[in-house]
Amino acid sequence: MQWSRLFIPTLREDPADAEVISHKLLVRAGYIRQLAAGVYSYLFLAQRAFNKIIRIVREEMDAIGAQEMLLPALHPAELWQESGRWEVMGDDMFRLKDRGDRLLCLGMTHEEVMTAIARGELRSYKQLPQIWYQIQTKFRDEPRPRSGLIRVRQFIMKDSYSFDLDPAGLDVAYQKHYRAYCRIFQRCGLKFVAVEAHSGTMGGSQSHEFMVRAEAGEDWVVLCPQCGYAANLEKAISVPAPPLAEDPPGDFDPEPFATPGVRTIAEVAEFTGLPETSQIKSLVMVAEGSPVLVLLRGDHQLSETKLSEALGGRVIRPAHPDEMREWLGADAGSLGPVGVRNMTILADLALRGRRNMICGANRDGYHLRHVTPEEDFTASWHDLRQVAPGDRCTHCGAALDMGRAIEVGHIFKLGYKYSDSMGLRVTGPKGEEITPIMGSYGIGIERILCSAVELYADQDGMVLPVSIAPFEVVVTPVNNSDPEQMSAARSLYESAKAAGLDALLDDRDERPGVKFKDADLIGIPYRITVGKKLASGKVEIFERRSRQSTEVEPARAVEQLRQRIEEDYRNLQPQD
RNA sequence: CGGGGCGUGGCUCAGCCUGGUUAGAGCGCCUGGUUCGGGACCAGGAGGUCGGUGGUUCAAAUCCACUCGCCCCGACCA
Known part of the structure; x- marks a missing residue:
């Protein structure tokens, strides 16, 4: 093609509203233009790059026997009500009404539609396994679109769905996708890592995310440079750094002491002269209406994902200040587990075996010293904390590495969540009814381009791998x-x-x-x-x-x- | 949803605080000419209801109120 005839509107200056490199460059280089918050037009160059990416995705999906389809983006509400996700998805879902006042939504993912097709058409175990996929536009009303194409409200996704007779079959489909995804990202020239991930509202047991390390990313990953352990921060486990001060020996009873105006962990450390690791951090959370007291070592952060899992997947939120006062008789900053009977207490494993620690006294302006878990309060033990810098690998003991990353792909073992709730059944060899087990697998097409830009850009602009560049x-x-x-x-x-x-x-x-x-x-x-x-x-x-x-x-x-x-x-x- | 910031030719911005003729600059664009190895130069030209609505005032880009849009931080996020 002749450049003189093409529409490639490059700009000499960075656009004012762009912050991250890929956003600035994609706009400057004339690939994209913004239409609204989180909604972009893909101009000639972007479309060319996406077509190349999509071609690679297609080749690899076809190679594992997946069959390409194209499903509607417009869905009737009933479908989502069946799976229960009409409510779960909340404001993230674009909803609308047709002229007859019927409720519809724009598809944010397609488990429901795919399962509806499967239940309508799959009859016999002989038809399984199946892998179906599409490359299609998804809509999500993100509370906060940002970073150019990294987090948007309308985007192209390759999504596939597997249907198998049993968990062993699902394992095969999952592995096929895992390998296909590795091949896709390699062929697109990305440096990536597959990490263990949390399945979120998708439901299901096992899940991996494919991550590209980049400062512009919104996720955090934890990596072991020695043994290769890799996980999303919300799921990662580690050996915590040891406490900075040894616990005082001896068998004491909790003893209140006045701490006027001292509220935060840092202030208590300053006041007592003891490090944050000698304190018990007490957080009041609410799990679907019931209060929960969560205990962590002073320097640790709560992983809400882990807490939710420990509570059987219940939705949790922090308690409001008036709730804390009502339940514990003090404000945040003076809370603790001693004497608490009216709520479940969950403690992080890093507190196990500790002695004579400091925590709030449930009385404003007072703390307790000499508090020993299991003697002065009882709690159920769980891994509840986020991995922190300086932690070590649970598998090999090496120092863990943490960094930001862009999620370019995500694979899930869904289990029976959708086949069960939506009534997908096939007949087995003995005439019995079998509920197929499902998996779902996604790739964000735009994010592949963004990641490549983020990874390789230099002062002069983008540097794209030959396989996805708009021209060679x-x-x-x-x-x-x-x-x-x-x-x-x-x-x-x-x-x-x-x-x-x-x-x-x-x-x-x-x-x-x-x-x-x-x-x-x-x-x-x-x-x-x-x-x-x-x-x-x-x-x-x-x-x-x-x-x-x-x-x-x-x-x-x-x-x-x-x-x-x-x-x-x-x-x-x-x-x- | 909480906090912060910004809306002025296509782009990047100045002007606003302290209201006052025809609203500016650089880049880009058009015409003509000279140039041609890292965003050229000369001459001429086009292009803006100053996000919107309402108000204050003799007079509003400028002050006030409301509103819409966009960006950033946080909450949230398959």
Whole structure:
């Protein structure tokens, strides 16, 4: 294609409302334009990149025997009421009414629709297993869209669903997806890690997220550099750093002491001269109406995910100040477990075996010293805390690494949640009724592009892997008014196309600086520069990633470039 | 939903505090010319109901109220 004919609206300055790199660059490079909060138009370059990503996704999904479909984005409310998620999804779901006042919603995911098809059509165990997928637009009314394409309200998702006769079958489907996802992200040129994850409102037992480390990411992952343990922060486990001070020995009774105006853990530490690790942090939470007292070591943070799981998956929220006062007789800052009878007490395992600690006295302005778990109060023990910097790996003892990441894919073992609630049954070999077991698997198409931008961008703009860049090479004549250069550039462009390369000819009547800057900005992996060295029989092959140029004879340029690009693709090829 | 910030030609911004002729700049765009290896130069030109509504005032981009939109932090998040 000829650049002079294309719509690639690049900008010289960063857009004012962008903060993260991928947002700035995708707008500046003319890939996207914003329509509303969390809603973007994908212009020519973005669509080209997405098509390349989608093609890779399709090839790998087809390779595991998944069948592509396309389901509606508009769903009747009844379907979601059946699974119980009409309520669960809350404000995240776009809801609307048709002219007959019937309730509808825009699909945020498709378990319900897929299960409805399955229950309508699958009759016999002989039809299983099945893997169905689609690449389609999803709608989620995010409370806070942000970071350009990283968190949006309308996005393209590859979602697939597996139906199996038994858990062993589900394991197979899950493994197939796991491998296919690894291959997809490798072929897209991403550095990623698969982490253990929490299944959230999807329900189900096992789940992995595919994460790309990036500061712009919204998730936190915990990684062990030694044994490879990897988990989402909300699920990660660790060996806590030891307390900073040893517990005083001896068998004492709790003893109140006045702590006027001392409320936070840090203030208590300052006041007592003892570190935060010597304190018991008491948090009042409400689990679907009933109060729960949660105890943690002073320096630890509660993982609400773990707490919710410990409470059997109940929805939890922090208690309001007046509730705490009513239930415990004191304000936050002076709360503790001693003498508490009117609520469940859950304690984090890091407190087990500790002695003579400090906690609130349930009386404003007072704390207790010499509080020993299991002697002065009883609680049920759970892992409730978030992994903290400095923690060690439970498997190998190495120091854990923590960092932000972008979630590009997520796979779930759903179990029977949807087949049960929506009545999906097939007949077994002995005429018995079998409830199929399901899995669901998602990839965020836009996030693959965002992640690549975040990972590889430099000062000059985006640097995209050949497999997902909108073009593989741009042929740039330096001076349009030089007929030799122009015709050489045209013929290089034609032979690049003939050699099967995805090429672009920058035939714009612009000065060379403008062409170079634009080509760098939009991230095309290679550039053939046709300039004054043409007179001495040379053109340049410029590699965007390394910024290295090599001079070659025009006649050999395309073949050499073709080989380098082939090499790039080989390096992106998964080895397994 | 709580906190903060911002809405002025296509883009990035100034002007607003302290109201006062035809609302500015740089970039981009159009025409002509000179140029051509890292965002050229000269000359001329087009383009803005100052987010919206209401109010105060002789007079509002500027002050007040309401409202809409967007961004950031937090809560939330398959």
